[in-house]
Structures are given as structure tokens and as C-alpha cells.
Amino acid sequence: xxxxxxxxxxxxxxxARALAEQVERDGGHVMAVYQEPIGEHWQLFVLxxxxxxxxxxxxxxxSPTHVKRLTEAVKKIDRFVDPILAVSPEPGVYWTPNGNHxxxxxxKLKADYVPAILVAEQEVAFxxxxxxxxxxxNLKEKSLEVIRMYRALAEQxxxxxxxxxxxxxxxxxxxTLGLLYEQNKRFAGGAFAPILRRVDKFLxxxxxxxxxERVERAEMVRAADEVLAQVVAKVKKRGINHPYVKNYxxxxxxxxTRARKTLPSFEQTFKKLREALExxxxxxxxxxxxxxxAIMMAPATAD
Numbered sequence: 001x002x003x004x005x006x007x008x009x010x011x012x013x014x015x016a017r018a019l020a021e022q023v024e025r026d027g028g029h030v031m032a033v034y035q036e037p038i039g040e041h042w043q044l045f046v047l048x049x050x051x052x053x054x055x056x057x058x059x060x061x062x063s064p065t066h067v068k069r070l071t072e073a074v075k076k077i078d079r080f081v082d083p084i085l086a087v088s089p090e091p092g093v094y095w096t097p098n099g100n101h102x103x104x105x106x107x108k109l110k111a112d113y114v115p116a117i118l119v120a121e122q123e124v125a126f127x128x129x130x131x132x133x134x135x136x137x138n139l140k141e142k143s144l145e146v147i148r149m150y151r152a153l154a155e156q157x158x159x160x161x162x163x164x165x166x167x168x169x170x171x172x173x174x175x176t177l178g179l180l181y182e183q184n185k186r187f188a189g190g191a192f193a194p195i196l197r198r199v200d201k202f203l204x205x206x207x208x209x210x211x212x213e214r215v216e217r218a219e220m221v222r223a224a225d226e227v228l229a230q231v232v233a234k235v236k237k238r239g240i241n242h243p244y245v246k247n248y249x250x251x252x253x254x255x256x257t258r259a260r261k262t263l264p265s266f267e268q269t270f271k272k273l274r275e276a277l278e279x280x281x282x283x284x285x286x287x288x289x290x291x292x293x294a295i296m297m298a299p300a301t302a303d
Contacts, residue, residue: 005032015120016042022091023118026052042120047113048086048094053103056087056095058148060141062104071105080106083115087122094118097126126153126168139189140181146170147178150207150214158208166202173200179218191228191246192221198256199269220270227277234282242287244294249285251293253277 004020006012012020012033020030029047036043055062074080084099096103096116106114126149146169153160162169169175173196177189200217203210232245242248253276255269264272 004030005034007032007034013042013120016044019088019118019120020044022088023048026092028052028113044118044120045083046086046116046118048116048118050103050106050111050114052092053084053086053094053096053114053116055100055103056097058145058152059097059100060145062101066101067104067108070101071108074105074109080111080115083117086114086116086118087124088118089122097124126165139177139193140185140187142170143174143177143181143189145178146174147182150175150178150211154207154211159206161204161206162202162210163204165207169202171197171200172202173197175214176200176217176221179214180221183218183222187225188246191250192225195250195254195256195269195273196221199263199266201266217266220267224270224274224277227274231277231280231282235285238282238285240285240287240290242290242294244290248290248293249277249280253280 016033020033023030023044023046027049030044031047032045034043034045035041080102082099082102084096084102086094086096086099088094094116099116103114149165149168153165162172162175173193176196177187177193180187181189203213228246228249231249235245235249250273253273255264255272255276263269
């Protein structure tokens with residue numbers, strides 16, 4: 001008879017029982033095996049050895065500021081009350097797709113164990129990312145998380161499509177921006193996001209085939225950004241230096257207008273954008289116009 005609680009009082013699934021035995025062999029402790037109330041999937045409430053728990057390899061990086069604040073809060077109340085979520089890709093290894101800031105706080109506090117809800121199905125590691133609200137994503141964090149997830153899925157489930165993972169990716173433009181942020185952590189994604197949101201759509205076909213096309217799209221955006229940087233430099237030479245200047249220039253040169261009933265393709269959009277930037281007359285730029293525009297929107301930063 002298992003020395004952990006079982007709810008409801010019936011035999012857990014074979015997968016759940018095997019996972020419980022693995023946790024005990026790995027030096028952890030199983031508190032309970034239960035069926036969650038929505039899909040009635042079997043899950044485990046466990047104490048995992050802290051040194052065997054790591055972040056899933058495709059999620060965003062931790063925020064040192066948030067970890068510091070969380071660590072101080074846990075020390076102040078002298079207790080840890082919020083279990084992380086975990087999956088086990090192999091015996092002795094546990095990943096958390098939702099709870100890495102909490103895991104890192106326990107690392108800093110040198111806790112022996114990490115309280116966790118352990119899910120048997122590994123694919124849940126991808127499915128639960130939309131629930132990760134521990135710290136609000138900024139654009140860079142979200143984009144990097146999506147491209148890391150995309151690469152992992154392209155290896156594990158190459159025939160699945162972007163549409164299959166639309167809930168997890170949220171928006172197609174996060175994939176393209178993720179590639180750009182990988183190349184340049186200071187890329188001003190906030191300036192290009194309004195354009196990308198309108199023309200960057202989920203691709204058809206398998207993820208393994210879609211990744212090269214995503215790389216091509218990222219290259220088109222990067223090429224446009226190079227021309228944009230040249231125009232910004234010319235504007236600055238005129239003594240106009242404003243944090244919103246990139247947004248302003250893109251708003252003035254975008255081939256997309258609200259009046260258009262049919263949007264151009266991604267390729268057409270960035271070809272026309274690059275040409276418009278190359279032909280832009282910086283002599284027409286006025287600081288007061290940029291200032292008025294800035295009132296309506298936040299400045300482009302490195303996110």
C-alpha cells in the first residue's frame with residue numbers, strides 16, 4: 001500500500017504510480033496522488049530535491065529584481081506557500097515551465113526541497129506556458145520564450161504546425177521577434193511590433209519547415225531596421241534626439257494604412273517599408289511633431 005494519500009479513493013493510473021516510485025528513488029517525497037478537477041488527469045503533490053529541479057530550457061530568463069523581491073518576501077513570512085509546476089523528462093531530472101522565479105528563490109534560500117505539482121504528461125510543459133503569470137512578460141521576454149519553445153517543438157513534434165500551438169505562441173509576430181532578439185537583445189521590437197502584428201501570420205506546414213521561413217522573415221525586418229538606423233542617425237545630426245523617433249519614422253513610412261481593405265504580404269510590406277525609409281526626407285522631421293506623437297504611444301526601447 002502506498003504511503004501517500006490518493007484522491008479519489010481508487011487506483012491511480014499506471015503512469016502516475018510509476019512517477020511516484022521514481023520521485024521516491026530520486027530522493028523526493030510524494031505527499032499525494034490525485035485527479036485534478038477539470039480533466040480528471042492524475043497528478044502528484046511532491047517535495048522534490050532542490051538540486052534536481054531546473055527551469056525548462058525554452059522559457060524566459062528570470063528577472064533578478066523579481067527574484068530578490070520574492071526571496072525577501074518568503075524570508076519575511078518565514079514560509080513557502082506556492083508550489084511550482086513540474087514535469088520529468090527523465091528520471092532524476094525535473095523541469096518547471098511555471099514557477100522558475102519561485103524555484104530560484106528557494107535556490108537562494110538553500111531549501112532542501114521544492115514543493116511541486118508534478119504532471120505526468122511532458123507535453124503539458126508547453127501547454128501551461130499561457131498560465132505563467134508569476135511576472136508579467138515584456139515584449140522581449142515573451143518573444144524569446146516563444147522562439148525557444150518553437151525550436152524545442154520543431155525537434156520533438158516537427159510535423160505539428162504553428163496553428164496547433166497558437167494558444168501557446170499567442171501571436172505569430174512573437175516568433176519572428178524572438179529570432180531578432182536572439183541576435184540582438186537590444187533590438188527595438190516595440191517600434192516594429194505594430195507593423196508585425198498586422199502582417200505576420202501563422203505559417204502553414206510543419207514547424208521544422210517553418211523555421212527557415214521565419215529566419216527569412218526576421219532577416220527582412222533586420223534589413224529594414226538597418227535602414228531605419230541610418231535615417232535616425234540623419235535625424236540626430238539635425239539636432240533632433242527623441243526616444244520616440246523610431247516609432248515616428250516607421251509611422252510615417254509604413255505601407256500599411258487603416259484605409260486598406262487588403263493588406264500586402266509580409267514580403268511586400270517590408271520591401272516597401274525599406275524603400276520608403278531610403279527615400280524619406282529627414283528635412284521634414286520636426287521635434288514638435290514627434291513630441292505630439294509620443295503623447296499617444298510609448299517610446300521604442302530595447303524592451
